[in-house]
Amino acid sequence: MKAVVGRIFRRSDSEENKREIEEELRFHLELLTLEHLQPDVSLAEAKGAALKRFGNIELIKDQCLEISRKSHPLMPAVKFFLIVVFLVGVLVRVNGTDCDVIHIGDLLIAVPILCRLLLYVRGLNPSRFFSEHKTSTPLMLNETAQPSFTIYDHRKLTPVERLISEK
């Protein structure tokens, strides 16, 4: 329950959500770059190898954003509410005799359809239309952050120990 409430508030800000996804992916890429960094390997080569192992970063970012947006904890409730309003609208429209009541029925039918359409359009991923991800900012490695941390290694070695062990 606590986790669901937390998710409702965390996901309410899509910009914050996007920033968190970028930070998470950047963290992974930086560690991968350090993993590939060797005395005889340049930083550019290490970055290239990291990107190759990671896959299409912009596509992954867009996929995560889309999943995150669609999986908002309130979304099932919103969809259910729209269906209920639609059905009430149909009932009013069918059983209504007065002109005003029929108009209210029309309104109750039209509003959920429009809302559902808006939700669908908002959920569309631009990457489905463009081969290049023009709509999203390219996710770059944080150049300044690289020297400030040590590599995560399952053997729990520092970068220096790791280099020595590999010689």
Add this chain to the structure above:
Amino acid sequence: MVNARTDLMQGTLELLILKTLSRDSMHGYGIAQRIHQAADDLLKIEDGSLYPALYRMEARGLITSDWGASENNRRAKFYKLTRAGRKQLDAECVNWERVSQAITRILQTA
């Protein structure tokens, strides 16, 4: 020439993630490292493909995430298994055993 590395069957990635997280909470890079290490590089997994799977699993309530400090004191997002995730892992393991036994039997007899 046959590629020695094997592409993952659909849905298997989630099982690997669930199993990896069954020990302790981990960030995405840690999960990827653990899988590569355990699979001895026999499985071809792009690290980035973990994230959509992680987000989907979180949406289904199989895992939860929290920001914390990594081993190198960086801010990182840690994932951990929920009770539903543990149940799913048990069910998936049983299912995997059944499928692999069936395939093995077919390969031996057919």
